[in-house]
Amino acid sequence: MASTTMTRKPLQSRSQASLERMLAAARALMLEAGNEDFTLIDVSKRGNVAIGSIYLRFESKDALVRAVLLEELAQIAEDELVMFGTVKAKTSALEDFISNYVDAYAELLQRHAGMLRLAMLRAVFDPVIAGPGAASAERIAHNTTETILEYLTQSESPRAIEKAEATYLIIFSTLARELRLGFTGHSAHHVDWAFLKRELARMCLAYLKSDD
Amino acid sequence: MASTTMTRKPLQSRSQASLERMLAAARALMLEAGNEDFTLIDVSKRGNVAIGSIYLRFESKDALVRAVLLEELAQIAEDELVMFGTVKAKTSALEDFISNYVDAYAELLQRHAGMLRLAMLRAVFDPVIAGPGAASAERIAHNTTETILEYLTQSESPRAIEKAEATYLIIFSTLARELRLGFTGHSAHHVDWAFLKRELARMCLAYLKSDD
Amino acid sequence: MASTTMTRKPLQSRSQASLERMLAAARALMLEAGNEDFTLIDVSKRGNVAIGSIYLRFESKDALVRAVLLEELAQIAEDELVMFGTVKAKTSALEDFISNYVDAYAELLQRHAGMLRLAMLRAVFDPVIAGPGAASAERIAHNTTETILEYLTQSESPRAIEKAEATYLIIFSTLARELRLGFTGHSAHHVDWAFLKRELARMCLAYLKSDD
Amino acid sequence: MASTTMTRKPLQSRSQASLERMLAAARALMLEAGNEDFTLIDVSKRGNVAIGSIYLRFESKDALVRAVLLEELAQIAEDELVMFGTVKAKTSALEDFISNYVDAYAELLQRHAGMLRLAMLRAVFDPVIAGPGAASAERIAHNTTETILEYLTQSESPRAIEKAEATYLIIFSTLARELRLGFTGHSAHHVDWAFLKRELARMCLAYLKSDD
DNA sequence: TATGAATGAGTATTCATTCAT
DNA sequence: GATGAATGAATACTCATTCAT
Known part of the structure; x- marks a missing residue:
């Protein structure tokens, strides 16, 4: 169990970091524009995450905004x-x-x-x-x-x-x-x-x- | 003066009617959605005006919204x-x-x-x-x-x-x-x-x- | 026949003048832009002729350009x-x-x-x-x-x-x-x-x- | 060096192929018509590339023509x-x-x-x-x-x-x-x-x- | 899992042409 | 004949979403 945790933790925190980066990027873009008109490409560039990774966590752009x-x-x-x-x-x-x-x-x-x-x-x-x-x-x-x-x-x-x-x-x-x-x-x-x-x-x- | 009015009214009211229909259609769409995300095709259908006619009165969709x-x-x-x-x-x-x-x-x-x-x-x-x-x-x-x-x-x-x-x-x-x-x-x-x-x-x- | 001529001449010269204005307007627009990308509305405004009048003389914009x-x-x-x-x-x-x-x-x-x-x-x-x-x-x-x-x-x-x-x-x-x-x-x-x-x-x- | 080439080639050639197809399609259309009046839909169909893909490589139709x-x-x-x-x-x-x-x-x-x-x-x-x-x-x-x-x-x-x-x-x-x-x-x-x-x-x- | 190139439906806008007056 | 408002097909461009690697 310890080893499982060992192996998983880094992966989780990697994922976690990626998730946080996309949330932070979306948040920043929303605050800057004062609306939800940012694009996922913006999030991708700003948060240094692949677009595909966003869809791995959220089922749509809307879901990201909601989060x-x-x-x-x-x-x-x-x-x-x-x-x-x-x-x-x-x-x-x-x-x-x-x-x-x-x-x-x-x-x-x-x-x-x-x-x-x-x-x-x-x-x-x-x-x-x-x-x-x-x-x-x-x-x-x-x-x-x-x-x-x-x-x-x-x-x-x-x-x-x-x-x-x-x-x-x-x-x-x-x-x-x-x-x-x-x-x-x-x-x-x-x-x-x-x-x-x-x-x-x-x-x-x-x-x-x-x-x- | 009566004749002037007579001659002008039909011409004006046609145009006027068309203008009013597009404004009313846009207004209704804006109220229904609670935002400006209607399309000009919507306005065209709803207001029974050609898209081109909208551009005869307004220089852009934005100008229509403003009006x-x-x-x-x-x-x-x-x-x-x-x-x-x-x-x-x-x-x-x-x-x-x-x-x-x-x-x-x-x-x-x-x-x-x-x-x-x-x-x-x-x-x-x-x-x-x-x-x-x-x-x-x-x-x-x-x-x-x-x-x-x-x-x-x-x-x-x-x-x-x-x-x-x-x-x-x-x-x-x-x-x-x-x-x-x-x-x-x-x-x-x-x-x-x-x-x-x-x-x-x-x-x-x-x-x-x-x-x- | 004299009267016919009398009646027709002014009309003809009117028409003639209108025709010349649309040709001149198209010519000027073509020379200014160096291409045929003017619009018939441009011709209408510049030549002081109605768009309909152009189609009375020419079957298409192309025909006007040709002329x-x-x-x-x-x-x-x-x-x-x-x-x-x-x-x-x-x-x-x-x-x-x-x-x-x-x-x-x-x-x-x-x-x-x-x-x-x-x-x-x-x-x-x-x-x-x-x-x-x-x-x-x-x-x-x-x-x-x-x-x-x-x-x-x-x-x-x-x-x-x-x-x-x-x-x-x-x-x-x-x-x-x-x-x-x-x-x-x-x-x-x-x-x-x-x-x-x-x-x-x-x-x-x-x-x-x-x-x- | 061989392996580098091996790994990179397929990726590159996919993109490269797509890029070349759109350039070739545009080229052919330009030569056929003798002008730049082709549409991006034409390029899309002829070159078997999505319209969006064109915009992935070129910022506008003009840029494609220039290229x-x-x-x-x-x-x-x-x-x-x-x-x-x-x-x-x-x-x-x-x-x-x-x-x-x-x-x-x-x-x-x-x-x-x-x-x-x-x-x-x-x-x-x-x-x-x-x-x-x-x-x-x-x-x-x-x-x-x-x-x-x-x-x-x-x-x-x-x-x-x-x-x-x-x-x-x-x-x-x-x-x-x-x-x-x-x-x-x-x-x-x-x-x-x-x-x-x-x-x-x-x-x-x-x-x-x-x-x- | 992660990536990001590819996709194509959707939208604002233009303009030659028509037609009711 | 003359007018010019109305029409709507056509086109460049955007971007959420997918999927081959």
Whole structure:
């Protein structure tokens, strides 16, 4: 068994390296062009892999694109969890939480903007992408809502659940503008990002604390 | 004058009809697929126009796509003005305005969602689309902000300008989710639209009325 | 009959003018491009004639091209006769004749170079052009040969006929290089034209006067 | 070394064979039509290569045409050198040289007439073809002139250089008629080729030996 | 397994020709 | 007769996919 492993490992890592190179090449090409219009020849040259090798791992170009996006979505999901834990750990009041959360979430979305944009475009017609995307989104929505609720119940706010959910939705929507979906800064091309984040936090707080 | 019209109409309407058929066919194909990947053969068949006829009116497939989008953007700009006038006419208090505005703006964006989505995607690399899109966006942003300010100055709110601007941005961003930019309902696929609109209005109001 | 003529003339001259405009436009386009790759739309715009009108006079684009070329070939034939008469009129010795003839023939070929080039290219596959072209060529060949013979018989040269014919062939071939058929001056790009004409005349004279 | 050849040959010859088939097909089509108006589908069918394979070797149809012509021009250049060497080797007097040279040069031009004709047509607008064509022409012109001069200086002829150059030009121009540039036999369609070559040689000799 | 040359269906674009007005 | 908008066949080129080595 040891020998089997010995013999297989190098081969596997060879394969593994080749697989990673094609994924990385496709990823780079997708980010550079902002779309999926790269060719497999591009991937072949850039990733130093034979075209045939791509078809050994993926049944089509589409499957390769999906793999790249799914990999990114998994990473985003992980990053979200880490981000969420970090924010929670350093906050004890609603004010702190909302403000830090908006900052951290904004940063996360910005970091993954390129691929997230592509993932969202594809999600429109590709359930394989829409699924994990929605699942991940739901988890972060749930976590966020729960945490806001924890802070809110301390102050016995009525309609707490509804407000917490709306808050998450509005925060996500607003920050998602940064994914460059929209006319270059539709309605905002000289509004700066810091300003938007600050006011978004304030708005959410005013809303959450209001006793309507 | 009547005779002039008589003589010209048939000639114009023939051409006009053909032009409209190709624009309509392209529009329909774009909306159905959610992208610009239709072929001119599709347009030819669907619109019952010869391929050559398309090139009689447009210098390229791209120009046809642009024409479809520009037509829609012009319509959107007009609709926005009408919508804005209607909302203003029937509101006298900030509460009414925000609530009605969110409703009406949401309806407008929903009505144009398909093409607006395509316009935004193209705006990323096509200045011919980005220009009018941004101009239109800026006008509605300006109008909205001004109106909010009118109501706010009545109550001498500090930071009125910043809050009015942030309000517009956040409303637009939140409603724009409806353009299906995002995982089908990323984080919101069973949250209903009526709920979101109501809470968005409330949030904005709480924010605008807060004395931070 | 007078009235018929009255009524017809203006119409005819209208038609005539239109016909001439399309021929002139086609001619200009052919000369500018150096080939037959113009489009009928070009002719339509340039000549201010409707495309339909072209098909009223010519059964195809090819027929239009032919008409232009045939018109030019007829003009060339006429020019050749005039040129030949002029040269003969002012010369009385072989030396004068050859020298003046080479000059005048060179000038004629140069003047018609553009269309002659096109005519020759088309003659390869179009008998309608090859015919008149060859006929015209034969006449000038005959005239030239005859004239040379007149001068030669004065000096009782043996092989006079053969030499006269060869002289014409060689003069024509050499001058035809000016039609820009050949690598830009294949083998001659800094040899000047005046030199070539002078030496060509000398060579012919030496040959004609030799008693081989 | 043998094994290297063994391993490489099959790979190369497959590719090589395919490349040669497309070049040969294009060549044949060009010669048959006398122009470049063949289609890539024609090449594909005739050469039994996929259209895509053509684009694997050439970046455009134009590049394929160029390759065919350049190949021929290179062959012509080589043939010219061989021809020239052979002629020089077997001649010791001017008479012999001119006569043999005209014969051999005529044969060479005839052999390559079809492609040479196409090359010259393209040279008008394509520097890639005009360059090698002119270079090759200049070399043969130079060689010819030099050789004539060697024979002439023996007889201390005045104006030797000018006469040698003119001789080359006139020989080339006259023989080039055979490239079918000109109305099929413009001025010569029943003049036979043997006659023309003989007289051309005589004319050149008479000229070169004359003491003008 | 790995390779990358070969494949050919698919697409934008052009332009001679037709024909309704 | 005159017009010029409409037609659609034809063609260069691209690229995902296959398969012989």
